[in-house]
Amino acid sequence: MSDKKRVSRRQFLNYTLTGVGGFMAAGMLAPMVRFAIDPVLKSKEGGDLKSVASVDEITKEPQRFEWTIDQVDGWYESEVQKTAWVYKDDNDEIVALSPICTHLGCTVDWGSNDEYPNEFYCPCHGGRYTKDGDNVPGTPPTAPLPVFEHETKEGMLYLGEAKDRGGA
């Protein structure tokens, strides 16, 4: 046994202590790291997309599509019907707007008023929105219509949750 290969008592203790210390530190840090990134890993509740319509059905003219989702509301679960106005804009991008008026929650209609044929019209208080969902100034609504998250997969349109676009 040569002197070079020999591990001194001091070195041996150093190695073992670093090793054991490393294990302990890892044991403490691992759960902490898991806690820190937990919000990222968590699967989002109710955020899954639902198949609504075939992409071929969607035209330049907004059309009304309906689908149902299961909604858990406090302690009671119910099936809720959702509606969206869906069309393709000039760049062939699909746009899905929520039909709920941002004023007081009535359901808006596309082109239902003869005076404003190319606008979304709210029958309750005459609120108007342009085709891209922006509220027309001077009418009761103060925010644009919310937009649904969407995704197309295998020729089908999937819609998720409606996102508010803030108000002016």
Next chain:
Amino acid sequence: MKWTKADTTQYLPEKQYVDTLMIPLIPFDPAGDQQMVGQAFQRELNQVFMNFIEKEYKGRVFLSPDYTYLKGKHEHEKDRLNEWIQRFREQPFEHVFLFTFDSRWKKYEADVDGHLIWVPGMSSGSIKSTETQAFVKEQARGISELIQAYW
């Protein structure tokens, strides 16, 4: 708007925009075995109708709690109903609609302080069947138009 905490909270500051009241009139007679099923069905159907219209016009129509009464006492009920309407009008509600499947109200139409909407209901069927859904949608659209005509 419905008679719930969330909706009434929203209603109070926005009163000026909500000028229409809907009261569902629901007859029942818990003593009779024969009519019980039919009456329960009519009540469910009435609720489906009301929810449909309330959803469409949430920002302008207020849905009152059900006006439930024992069947066949309209003479006496019309005063109680008018009292309800009068109380609601103090809010104020300009347009009051009464919705029912009970044809006997037709006779007292002139005595009640609101627009009576009587729809011949369905006596049999299932609330979930596509037939019923088509019926409700069709009729509800007609009723929506009627309400809009008063605005």
